[in-house]
Each structure stands twice: as structure tokens, then as C-alpha cells.
Amino acid sequence: MTNIYNEIVQSKTESKKLLAILLDPDKIAWENLDNLILKINQSPATHIFIGGSLVESHRIDELIIRLKRKINLPMVLFPGNPSQISNEADAILFLSLLSGRNPEYLIEHQVKAAPVLRQTQLEIIPTAYLLIESGSETAVARVSGTKPMDRTSLDLALATAMAGEMMGNKLVYLEAGSGAKQAVPLEMIELVAQNIRIPLIVGGGIVDLQGIQNAYVAGADLVVIGTAFENNINFFNE
Ligand code: 1GP
Numbered sequence: 304m305t306n307i308y309n310e311i312v313q314s315k316t317e318s319k320k321l322l323a324i325l326l327d328p329d330k331i332a333w334e335n336l337d338n339l340i341l342k343i344n345q346s347p348a349t350h351i352f353i354g355g356s357l358v359e360s361h362r363i364d365e366l367i368i369r370l371k372r373k374i375n376l377p378m379v380l381f382p383g384n385p386s387q388i389s390n391e392a393d394a395i396l397f398l399s400l401l402s403g404r405n406p407e408y409l410i411e412h413q414v415k416a417a418p419v420l421r422q423t424q425l426e427i428i429p430t431a432y433l434l435i436e437s438g439s440e441t442a443v444a445r446v447s448g449t450k451p452m453d454r455t456s457l458d459l460a461l462a463t464a465m466a467g468e469m470m471g472n473k474l475v476y477l478e479a480g481s482g483a484k485q486a487v488p489l490e491m492i493e494l495v496a497q498n499i500r501i502p503l504i505v506g507g508g509i510v511d512l513q514g515i516q517n518a519y520v521a522g523a524d525l526v527v528i529g530t531a532f533e534n535n536i537n538f539f540n541e
Contacts, residue, residue, distance in 0.1 A: 307350075307377045307394045308428050308473055311525065314349075315502045320519045324348045325381060325481075325506070325529035326370075327355030328362040339536055340373045346539040352527060353392065354381035356442045367391035380425070381527075383446060385416035394426035396474070401467050402433040402460075403449025430474040430504075431467020433460060435487050437508055441480025451480070457494050464495045475499055477523075479507030482530045486514055489521040496522025512539075 314321055324343055331339060343351070351370060353363060367378050368391055380387060380395040388395065397416070400408035420427060434443050436451040444451055452460050464475045477487045477495060486508040496503050505518045506527030515526045532538045 307379065307426055310377075311474070311502050315524045320523075321349045321525035322347055322515065323350040323352045323379070323504075323506075323525060323527045324532055325352040325354070325527050326366065327481075327529065327533070328353070328358045328366045329355050330533055331366070335536075336369060340370065342532075342536040342539070343370075343374055343376075346532075348376060348539075350525070351376050351378050352381040352396075352529075353378060353389075354383055354387055356383040356446045358383070358387055363387055363389040364391050379428075382416075385412050385419060388416060388419050388423065388425070390423040390425065392425060394428055395420065396430040396432075396476070397427050398430050398432040398476070399467070399470075399472070400434065400443075400447055400449060401431050401463050402435070402452045403447055405447055405449045408447045408449065428474060429472045430476050431464060431470070431472040432476045432478060433463055433467075434478050434480060435460065435491065435507075437479035437486070438484030441483055441507070443478060443480045454485070454488050454491070457488075457491050460491050461494050461498055464499055468499050468501050472501070474502050474504055476504040476506070481507060483508030486510075486518070489517055492518060492521035492523055496524075512541075 378392045380392045434451040436454045467475055479487045487505050492505055502524040504525045505523035510531045518526050
């Protein structure tokens, strides 16, 4: 049994910031996987997140097996739906989309996933997942059929994050959506970070190193980078 969550908590205690590279098996350049692996190993990444809106699980298995041969980082599933469970990973973010009011993403998918997860060795990390409005419709909003939270409704975002914590979630994830035009507002990160005790993940629309730094300073414990690295594997060298 791995203990990825405890390591995240430990890092938070020590103010050591974490960075996840998000890989979507549908979007990565498979023919260039060796180079991708090299760049990940040269990057400051502390975690690999794997998932996407529509990926098939056999591709996920294959990707993780190939990554694990050469990368010594925790592999964490970040699933769009229950078909993306892979026993090859180390852990899974067991997400509830608390910003939305679609029962499918609040409980139905979780009910379907639970018996499958019980058969795996995955470390299960319940995560309060909040989608924040980011300038245009994102895949998360489209696929989940939910409305993101208003960028200016700081109190509502905070109350939702706190409810997520009180319901027993172990992480809060503030999400602008993959490829978002605007990242999560820094004042929202700050307010949520100051008022929850569990670690805070922030992702979506962060396109440069300054953006990562800003999120850390505002209070993010772990930042997720997907599109920017996908588009430019030299992202962390520049
Ligand atoms: C998406 O938060 C992640 O779920 C990462 O977003 O692809 O915009 O980096 P980007």
C-alpha cells in the first residue's frame, strides 16, 4: 500500500510545494513517449496525474506501465468517469464535483466505481472538486453537464470547499478546466487556502512558471500542469 496522501500532507506541513504533470492518453504524442519521459524526469514534477474526459482504460494501463519503467513518481488517476480506473496506478482522486448539481457526478459515478475500486490496490483519495468559471466552456463543464462557479463568488467557493472538507474529503481541487482561458483567481485560492485544513490542489489554464509561482504564493499546495506541457515539452526548461 502506498501512502501518497500522507506524503502530500507532510509536504504541506513543511511548506514544500508540489507539482503534478497531467497526462491525457488521448492527447499525448505516443510516438514521442521516450522524449516525454525524459522531459518529465528533468522537470520539477513530484506527481503524475493521468486522466481525461473520454479516455479508454486499456490505453491508461499501457501508458502507466510504460511510464513506470522509467519514472519514479507517484502515478495518480484523475478520472473523467469510472471506466478510467487502472490498477497499474498508485492512487486515485475519488472526485465529487461539488460545484455542480448533477447527481451523476456527485454520487452516481462513485457508486459505479466503488465495487471496481474495492478489487484494486489503489490508494483512494476522496477529493472535493470545484469547477470555476474561466472565460469559456471547458470539457469538464460540457461532459459533466454542470455550470462552473462564478469567478467572483468567493464566499460560495469557500463555503463549498469547507463543506467538502466537512464531508470527509481529504483534498480540495480548484479547477478552471483543461486549457482554460483564465486560471482560478488568486484571491479565491487565497481565501480557500486560509480557511481549510486539508491540502489544496489548483489547476487549469496555468500557462507559465509565473502562474505556478502565483498559485503557490496564494496558497496552493499542489499545482497541476496539463496543456502547457502537452503543447511544449520544454515548458519546464524555459
Ligand atoms: C485540468 O487542471 C488540469 O483538469 C490542468 O489544466 O490542461 O489547463 O493545464 P491545463
